Amino acid sequence: MFTGIIEALAKVENIIKEDTNVHFTFSCPFTNELKIDQSVAHNGCCLTVVSIEGSNYTLTAIDETLKRTNLGDLSIGDVVNVERCMQMGGRLDGHIVQGHVDTTASCIEIINHEGSTEFVFEYNFDDVTVPKGSITVNGVSLTVVQSEKNRFSVHIIPFTLEHTNFGKLKVGDKVNLEFDIIGKYVKRMLSQQGVIS
Structure with missing residues (x-):
């Protein structure tokens, strides 16, 4: 964990x-x-x-x-x-991450917002993101900003840009994604009940 x-x-x-x-x-x-x-x-x-x-x-x-x-x-x-891995009794500063990568995504756009950098990713996988939900990109716990089908964006602060490999990321690069575990369980339950396909 x-x-x-x-x-x-x-x-x-x-x-x-x-x-x-x-x-x-x-x-x-x-x-x-x-x-x-x-x-x-x-x-x-x-x-x-x-x-x-x-x-x-x-x-x-x-x-x-x-x-x-x-x-x-x-x-x-x-x-x-x-x-x-996290230590029991420690603070959960990010979100629950299993270390089980679901799929990869391509970086399709990088936008400088003078204070933060927006990265837009596109993926081909049957899972979803939601605005303000959690996503793990290359192991980094992040908050989804824009969310569309098979596409989402995140904003990276300068500290994260400097201390992770986001600072080296270019358009066209491939990143690892782990979708939020709670969202995956909710989706599975709704699918089993026939609410979604």
């Missing part, structure tokens, strides 16, 4: 393909605090630490993860947003 509050940026140090798996090696400011078998969200995708060597740690992404996320697009030198 995560909150969508990014702790740091992690840099891709190495990528090794093995059959359909990919082993990613990262470095980040809290590598020395990690333990093997610990869960860490990378661009919102929960992965397990399998080895630690000095300032680097390695995790393995299976084929399903690579198909559903943007991790397969990473190259050495790229940076991802990282967050360790």
Whole structure:
């Protein structure tokens, strides 16, 4: 379980393909605090630490993860947003994030509002956003501003732009999405009752 509050940026140090798996090696400011078998969200995708060597740690992404996320697009030198799982008794500053990426979206527009930056995303997936609802984009807990079918926008404050990989995002880039878990359960219940299809 995560909150969508990014702790740091992690840099891709190495990528090794093995059959359909990919082993990613990262470095980040809290590598020395990690333990093997610990869960860490990378661009919102929960992965397990399998080895630690000095300032680097390695995790393995299976084929399903690579198909559903943007991790397969990473190259050495790229940076991802990282967050360790939340601690019981801690504050939930973002929203309930599972670290289970639903799909990816494309950034189709970036608008500077002189104080905030608006990012518009488009996706092809059977789920919905609502204005003022929660959405996780590359692991960042955000509030939906504009919401349309298969499209939504968020506004990013300068602090978030500086401390996440939103500062490097360009039109055409692919991001990971995790829709709000409460909304997903409500949609499933309404669908089972035949209220929506």
